[in-house]
Amino acid sequence: MNTIELKDITFGYSNEKNVFKGLNFVLKEGEKVGIIGPNGSGKTTLLHLIVGILKPVRGEVKIFDKIRKDEKDFKEVREKIGLVFQNPDDQLFSLTVAEDIAFGPLNLGRPRDEIYKIIKDTLAALGLHGFEDRVTYRLSEGEKKLVAIGTVLSMKPQVLLLDEPTTDLDERNRERIIDIIKGLSASYIITSHDMDLLQKTTNTIYRLKDSKLNVISI
Numbered sequence: 001m002n003t004i005e006l007k008d009i010t011f012g013y014s015n016e017k018n019v020f021k022g023l024n025f026v027l028k029e030g031e032k033v034g035i036i037g038p039n040g041s042g043k044t045t046l047l048h049l050i051v052g053i054l055k056p057v058r059g060e061v062k063i064f065d066k067i068r069k070d071e072k073d074f075k076e077v078r079e080k081i082g083l084v085f086q087n088p089d090d091q092l093f094s095l096t097v098a099e100d101i102a103f104g105p106l107n108l109g110r111p112r113d114e115i116y117k118i119i120k121d122t123l124a125a126l127g128l129h130g131f132e133d134r135v136t137y138r139l140s141e142g143e144k145k146l147v148a149i150g151t152v153l154s155m156k157p158q159v160l161l162l163d164e165p166t167t168d169l170d171e172r173n174r175e176r177i178i179d180i181i182k183g184l185s186a187s188y189i190i191t192s193h194d195m196d197l198l199q200k201t202t203n204t205i206y207r208l209k210d211s212k213l214n215v216i217s218i
């Protein structure tokens, strides 16, 4: 079964220039996919189209076998597909790390008495023991990146979309993220310029250029 299907997508931020013209993409159930491509080729745009932050001008976004069009459709999508933004400042909006990690699961209706364990387990997996009460905006860029990933992991999504997850991380944290991703049972799409990351974590790598996704051999 196809989890995500983008068909003949046209999209542009302005009327003058399209980022995509006739883009097609499929993520099958259980697939782990990497996308590389030059700056500005549309990697981030593609992920944002999947979760409905952006809507295509033309074409079809089909997710979990249903064509998605309006906000109600995409609300349901975002409960099952978690996006980790390229810039953690777009993801983190609470005062403390614990509040940010708790936000998603609480929104999904997880009982309050489970939340403490979810926060603790998520931070432990990220090597951020004791970070619960840290003030989010005072974290280093790398720590913010890890917490941003934590806010999505804590929701246990069926599919993860990771937009350049290793940017700004030092080697130790980069390796940690690679290990975490390798341990995920969920399906995922990673966009990155970090070829080593993609080789270690994905089965198929595509190069995105001029609205075309070509499989590249590793």
Ligand SMILES: Nc1ncnc2c1ncn2[C@@H]1O[C@H](COP(=O)(O)OP(=O)(O)OP(=O)(O)O)[C@@H](O)[C@H]1O
Pocket: 013, 014, 019, 037, 038, 039, 040, 041, 042, 043, 044, 045, 046
């Ligand atoms: N909000 C916006 N308004 C106008 N143009 C935008 C906006 N966001 C992105 N773009 C443009 O759309 C194109 C695709 O951008 P996108 O961020 O998806 O590329 P990318 O492949 O993720 O790039 P990078 O590797 O640099 O992160 C670029 O030309 C970019 O300048």
